[in-house]
Amino acid sequence: MAEIFKQKNAWLKYDEAGRKKVMDFCEGYRKFISENKTERECAASIIKKAEKKGFKNLMKVKKVKPGDRLTGGMIYATCPETSIIEHRCLVRPDLSGVVESVVPDGKYKINDTIVTLKDDSGKTHELTLCQKWPIRHPRPINERLYANIPLITGQRVIDALFPIAKGGTAAIPGGFGTGKTMTQHQLAKWCDADIIVYVGCGERGNEMSQVLEEFSSLIDPKSNRPMTDRTCLIANTSNMPVAAREASIYTGITLAEYYRDMGYHVAIMADSTSRWAEALREISGRLEEMPAEEGFPAYLPSRLSEFYERAGLVESLCGKQGSVTIIGAVSPQGSDFSEPVTQNTKRFTRCFWALDKSLAYARHYPAINWLDSYSEYAGDLEKWYCDNVGEDFMKCRERFSALLQEEASLMEIVKLIGSDVLPDDQKLIIEITKAIRVGFLQQNAFHKDDTYVPLSKQLKMMRSTLHLYDVAAYAVAQGVPLSKITDSGLFDKIIRIKYDVPNDKEELLDGYTKEIDDVINTFTVS
């Protein structure tokens, strides 16, 4: 009878081993819950766990079989392109239909038919491992996304002061010898895109062979493979035909879009778009078209905007997220930024990294002038930096630019009457900005640690520099002469952080705050 049913504590049913198992499970669950606060995080980590056990997402690895319906941009085959890049063959964007036949897995040549597709009008199409696309037409996408993830380059002046988003556009204008190509090479080497398309458009042959040589000997820290495994080079050296030069830019951007559609983040370096514009001018001249400004054809701005507008962070037709970031070098004639190519490029790009001759002459590389340059992405990326690097990153950045701006106006005075007449607090600004310029903005591409600096170290460097400024400003306000602080070698120490603190020993930087405090304290106390 029901009344005499005695409830038994389940706990008692377990023996010692069983109880431990239960406790362990609970402990594991608690840990899981505390690590994954939101539903989305839970799902992601469950998938990760399942994948460890051999789970495969059928949506992702779905094998095409006869009777399936494929639409434009869908993946129907994959093959390893290099050891780090999987080539995903996509159905041509303008094609859709039902699969008629599929070949089994195996080795095929690039022109072998892999899938036959019957479109709605009953026509059959043979899909091979390659695809043709007219280079002057942008490849279609599902939708453009809000570009709010930065392209991390490891170059301090870019990441900290003038960041660029994945899917953004940037122009690097500069006269000859200002380091356009060096900057492009540094970005190609270190930026965190999956694939780099490097277009040598009317540039030097030796530079191209340098890229080939250097990139194959350079090991990508993320994948441990040579850089060439993720680089695609389009070479049109300056003595090659002009008509090919005009096309090379489009070839590059189409390649970039093709990989973007597979779901990769692609960065395209165009060195240099001025040569391309000159090719346009030369062809237009030979066609006897009416020239506009400086002999360039009147359609130069529209061509430039067509090119730069092909950048963006998008959801591709197969539902993957990919991006094309365009970084174009501009070689203004006579280093005059008011010429048409620079001016028009400025209108269509959102980052402007102006290279400065006087900085280059002083071998301050990258010679990006902090007063003329700008990035419109800073606001878009603020949230990402806050969430992923540190909440004060953007704050530090603003203070850096404010200090540099202030220095520029002070320098006007110094140029006229020398720095001796300035009061100590203004002299301090000049000292600290010198530390910022030499210690932070200038970066040595040939130093093994300094060539790439992770964001966390960049932030710590900014913090230490600003801390020194704050403490020193306080001391100066207390009447400590500035010369005492400069003689203490603290500024020198800040400048040498880039060489003294290796990238894998960032924690050394934590000691700097205390040291600065200690040194300055001795002054204020005495």
Next chain:
Amino acid sequence: MIFEYIGVKEINGSLIVLDDVDCPSYEEIVEIRLDNGSVRHGRIVTIEGGRAVIQVFEGTRGISLNNTRTRLKGRPMELDLSPEIQGRIFSGVGTPIDGLGRIYPEKRMNVNGTPINPVSRVYPQNYICTGISSIDTLITLIRGQKLPIFSGSGMKHNELAAQIVRQAKIANDEDAKFCIVFAAMGVKNDVADYFRRSFEESGVLGRVTMFLNLANDPIIERILTPRCALTAAEYLAFEHDMHVLVIMTDMTSYAEACREFSSSKGEIPGRKGYPGYLYSDLASLYERAGMIKGHKGSVTQIPILTMPNDDITHPVPDLTGYITEGQIVLDRALDGSGIYPPVSILPSLSRLMKDGIGEGFTRADHAALSNQLFASYAKVQDARSLASVIGEEELSESDKKLLEFGKKFENMFIRQSENEARSMEQSLTLGWELLSELPREELDRVDNETLEKFYHPVKE
């Protein structure tokens, strides 16, 4: 079948026009016989239907509309080549003018050359020691590089080029064969003569191939002069494994010849009247420097150009700077104060040097030293401009030290005599000696380790 075309349709400057030509091809060479028996040569530069525009190398003087018989040769312009061209003197279009007879050709090559595929290029890494401190330490010349000298009229660029030829030694490779190709475009007779004399004095004349197009020679030949010279250089480098140094002077005259030619063709001019394709045209010359995989030889170019009005933004130096791998800029102020060679350090640059110096090439500290010298010398300029405003007396202690350094740098490091060849070791040591004059905290481009080793300030 060979056709001869009697008479011409039109004459315009150095261009003649033929009508109803049977299958002309671009850049084809034609032979023009005048009724008086003289023979001229030309090449086809424009084709419109059956109409061919021919550019006459020797000029069109004396040609009338009907006194000529023109024959198409069916091939582009080719240069007769054999190793015997060394020591010979040619005109701008490659005809011997030293009275020693024609070359018996081992090979004929198209003077326009073909672009080198970047994949088959060897990235240049071995430096050439020129014995000139400023160049060796700060603007190192690399074998296979194109490094122009930007000068102005009246400055000592010819002397500098001649000194480089005299002293250039190829590092770590004693038995390498070395020769010189000299192309003069629109230079004065005296300049050509100076070079000939200085080659003779230094005993290299037997290894020099000269292509001379003097200031009063036809401009059309001038356009072909560098092409012929580079073809000869490529032949010697890639067929006979020689290291060829090509000196081309003066590129500004060449560009002016292009302008003259372009305007007579009625093309739309670009900046300052120069043709819009000047960049491509110059690139087709400069890019012929380099090394090719599978060949031992190399072509190194030192083009010399005079900047009109010392203006570095003038189209010719500007476009050249965009193509070449750096530049050596001469400075009139230094020249005026009697410093030879008047190399203006700050705007000068060698792009290839970063990979051809340092451990295994020159010395491990080379890169750090040159960076620091550049940076410190840039500060000297700031200090000088400040001194010119507030007077030297008012300068701070560190600025005064900089001024002192600047003076010594110019007088001991940059200045050297025309016959003085300093070894790389000497130049680098001299550089450190000068840097040791500066306080240690001024040296912010060098890491501590290198400083420890080389920075030895004089105890006061």
